[in-house]
Amino acid sequence: MMIEVLFVLIVTAMATSLLGVFLVLRGMAMVTDAISHTILLGIVLAFFITNDIRSPWLIVGASLIGLATVYIIELVSKTELVKQDAAIGFVFTALFAIAIILVSKYAGNVHLDLDVVLMGEVIFAPFNRIDILGFSIPNALWQLSIILLINIAFVTLFYKELKVTSFDPKFAYIAGFSVAFMHYALMTLVSVTAVAAFDAVGSILVINFFVAPALTAYLLVRRLEAMIVLTLGFAVLNSVAGYCISFYFDLSVAGTTAFVALGTFMVVFLFNSKGLISSRLQKMQQKKAFSRAMILMLLNEQSNQSLAQKDILTHFNLSTRQFKRHIDRLMRNGYIEKESGTYKLTENGEEFTRSIRLKYELPA
Known part of the structure; x- marks a missing residue:
């Protein structure tokens, strides 16, 4: 029954x-x-x-x-x-x-x-x-x-x-x-x-x-x-x-x-995929990706000169925690490397920044 x-x-x-x-x-x-x-x-x-x-x-x-x-x-x-x-x-x-x-x-x-x-x-x-x-x-x-x-x-x-x-x-x-x-x-x-x-x-x-x-x-x-x-x-x-x-x-x-x-x-x-939480998470990921791209663009503009942590922190007004999270991700992706306490682009990083400029038609 x-x-x-x-x-x-x-x-x-x-x-x-x-x-x-x-x-x-x-x-x-x-x-x-x-x-x-x-x-x-x-x-x-x-x-x-x-x-x-x-x-x-x-x-x-x-x-x-x-x-x-x-x-x-x-x-x-x-x-x-x-x-x-x-x-x-x-x-x-x-x-x-x-x-x-x-x-x-x-x-x-x-x-x-x-x-x-x-x-x-x-x-x-x-x-x-x-x-x-x-x-x-x-x-x-x-x-x-x-x-x-x-x-x-x-x-x-x-x-x-x-x-x-x-x-x-x-x-x-x-x-x-x-x-x-x-x-x-x-x-x-x-x-x-x-x-x-x-x-x-x-x-x-x-x-x-x-x-x-x-x-x-x-x-x-x-x-x-x-x-x-x-x-x-x-x-x-x-x-x-x-x-x-x-x-x-x-x-x-x-x-x-x-x-x-x-x-x-x-x-x-x-x-x-377009839900409330998924959209929020996607926006957060996009914001993080944008911040990392901007760090790479800043390093690229230094004519292959490296930047110290304090320079990046000051430029983007980042907290130490945010800086460490972004830098660790960029280093894992092979876009930047650390030498003598400063950071500079790798060849992969330079190639990635060029692709960003082409994609968004930014001046070289």
């Missing part, structure tokens, strides 16, 4: 993150956050009509409310009276508040309780099962697997359209692509996927499953194909790591997986 929990988690992460790639590229992460909350209203209204928490009409109701959320946000923001972020905040909180009121007032004794709605609990997924071809599998795994296949088919069939409308919607419109159709088709699938993921991760954490793997991949690659593959890889990695950590420390599976996704993102954000 525990391995089924892992499978549900992995399929959930893959189904959501695949669409998350295009949400990130379109700058629609917060719209997804709005949808993930407001679809609760569609679930509640459909539940009141069907009185069946497992009815497929819940997905239909959630999808319609998800599309209505997108439409209302665009309608409000197009008036130019408020900005899009303000429209998102107003619309989704209003619709979500209505859903919370209805759940707390009329659905407190059924599965639609606030804790499950907000937090989700994938560990309960194996208790609700369905028979498929003689095999008993979790209903959530069955539903999410179908949705994953639908999402894969959608991305495969409309890959070119999704790529063009995501990167350059104006060109896509001029070229004859149906920008509106692709937009609302994507939002429909986002709504359907979000409601299917409700039991597993809840309305709060689902935005992490949509966006975090895609954002992590976006920091590493720029080609769409590579970004999709890497996103799915991060989704699986986060799920497996979150599953193992949560069971070892007895934590929420979905919450731990979301936290692992945050950790994965932060590692990439800080240490990739």
